[in-house]
Amino acid sequence: MKILVPLKRVADPDNANKVKIPADGSRIETTGLEWKPNPFDEYALEAALRLTEDGKAPKVRAGEVVVVTFGPAETDTTLRAALATGADRAIRVECKDEELDGLVVARALAKLVETEKPDLVLLGKQAVDGDTNQVGQILAELLDWPMATFAATIREEAGGLLVGREVDGGVYSVRVKFPAVVTGDLRIVNAQSVYSLKTDKAFKYADGVRFAALPAIMQARKKPLLVKKLAELAAGAPVARYLKYEAPPQRKAGIKVKDVDELVSRLKNEAKVL
């Protein structure tokens, strides 16, 4: 199986308070931010690795995982991290952050799919910075491929996948035939979430994503990393223009009420929720 996994770096979500907007609201200040791979993308990569191996012997790769990111040269780090954990090849689409939005990325990915011809594009359900949750869906539409979003489990079957999506009150199973687009949710990295045909159903993964052994990090430099131009992949695509950025309003301090009567009265008269 050949899988394409798009990766995005995001400002460290644990340090979201470091995100600063200059007074004129023209942009988000990115200098000094620490970058991390988008967690959902890391989960998607982990799922892709599980689908291309026998869980008992992960060093023997069965299939190919190609990772792709969009950004300037320093985003190579994101790709190299993925190569170190087990991805086979990497592609960086050279561009600036301002040149991107969900539609541009989906178009460029669709174009890449033409040459890469993967059986599966496996994405995180959303990036935790913009939280737009749309690239996977737009991509499936552009490609006219079957799609399963928010996957919590994936079982490989002959010629396709059985994808479990968690919905209120149960699991909604979707069977997709290759080629397909799947976006992954948090639970995709649980111990028994993803099985390739090779992996024994009794096998249990360690929860969470795998991390690279240190020698693999050195070796990742030897794996192929191709750079493409955004213009070649998404020529003339319109891009959303952001007119102004604003930090969410500061929350006002709470108040203490004396008794239930005051609480009820305030809920009624001030909050107007009763």
Place this chain on the structure above:
Amino acid sequence: MREQCFMKAVFHGVLAEDVVFPFPELGAEERENLELMLDSVRRFLATKVDAAAIDKRHEIGAEVLAEAKALGLFGLQIAGEHGGLGLSATAYSRVMQEVGAHDASLAVTLGAHQSIGLKAILLYGTAEQKRRFLPSLASGERVAAFALTEPVAGSDAAAIKTRADLAPDGSHYVLNGSKLWITNGGFADVFTVFARTSDFETQKPKLTAFLVERGEGVRHGPNEHKLGIRGSSTTSVYFDDVKVPVANVVGEVGRGFRVAMEVLNSGRLGLAAGCTGSCRALVKLAVERVQERHAFGRRIGEFGLIKDKIALMLAQTYALESATYLTTGLVDAGVTDYSLESAICKVFGSETLWWVVNETLQIAAGIGYMGDYPYERMLRDARINLIFEGTNEILRCFIALAGMAGPGQKLAEVARAMREPIKGFGLLRDFAIGKARSMLVPERLTRAHPVLSREAVIVEEFTAILARHVENTLRKHGRDIAEMQYVQRRVADTAIDLYALSACIARATRAIEKHGEEGARRPIEWTRIFGALARKRLKHNADEFEANDDELRKESAARAYGDGGYVLDIL
């Protein structure tokens, strides 16, 4: 005169500023590799290494060690061709810092394996020895240990009784003796053993270093019960008629003392890095705690005395980190004699950590003392660093004597001067003559950023003072300096502060050049705080060069030996 080695030049009153400016920096590729590696190491530590459980169980556990091996943590500095990662001193230390921040038992285990256990092979091994030993050590399939200490020979390493006799056919040595408190002793497969190869009755002690594989005649004792680093294995190791092939001599026959010292020189940097990691972890704990805990209706972090502790922790941790990575940077730049700098890092690192852990525990107060919280374990774990890889007393003597002995002199000779002051006389007198240069014009730190000129002046002023005192002392006392430990301590403490402050200034200067004064606010602030601290100590030591109660204290101690302790009572 410009020396490669910064501190030895300082003893001459010379500030070889080109050695420390610009503060060393990693190249882009190494930096990225290191960031990715640290990410893996952090994930490994966070998910697999439970420091509290390791402390309680008194072992790290086979599974965790197996995972550490699979991750590559046992071959950090071994070259790629031998199956390791070939990390630079800086990258190695940075990884050890991360481990030290999380669990001292694991850090000590890894350090005993590769900071010292197998280091002799890296430094002195033949191509054949490297081929034979390194691949299995890099993968962790075999674990190494460093076996120097004996019941009668701790600090006084040259007094070891373990001996190795060459077999009549010259093919092997026969090793007999016992070693004490050997880290990894319970499971190591390869020991770097130091044994006497000269005749006990008729000859001066000559040591030789051997690579001894576990096998017939090699036994170890039970794991010692210890104050801290309880998860590390510390045992006696016994050698009974162990046949060691001649091919397993590492370094030259009779030059084992030098091998041991060089191994420890480089090992001390890993130790300092581990201390840096622990300090950083403690500062984090302290900063969190003081913002959580309330007393008198306020967060305790709002009280001046608590803020003071936090500020001093920050400044000292910064100074330690700067001194450590300045030194590893020098090593990576090819400076070969960094023995003074690494000894300084070891003493400064272990004492900074001891101070930081003590203050953090004080901030945590009651819960700091309780076994359910990490503070008391971290305090227990930190204590070892002042003792092993050369006690801080011995290293202070070393810093002073090696510094005073001037450039070019060998470590072993200095050690001999300490052991056998009479024989060391010639060397030290030569030095006194060689140093007959006047120190009228203090050297300047011209490359320090002007914002830090006050701190630069401290370095300049006290470097001149140190050089003057060293010269005066040597002129006046000559060989007797070997016995003058009070003076040695003053000299060493002065050297430590000068080095640490120089490192702070160089690093802050680089930060200002890169990020501007605003962006370099923290390093500037911390350099100032540390500079003021250092200045007080430097001044104190300088005053004591002139007037002190050394003799009074010595007499008092000597009298107590006769008294058998403290004999006064209020009755």
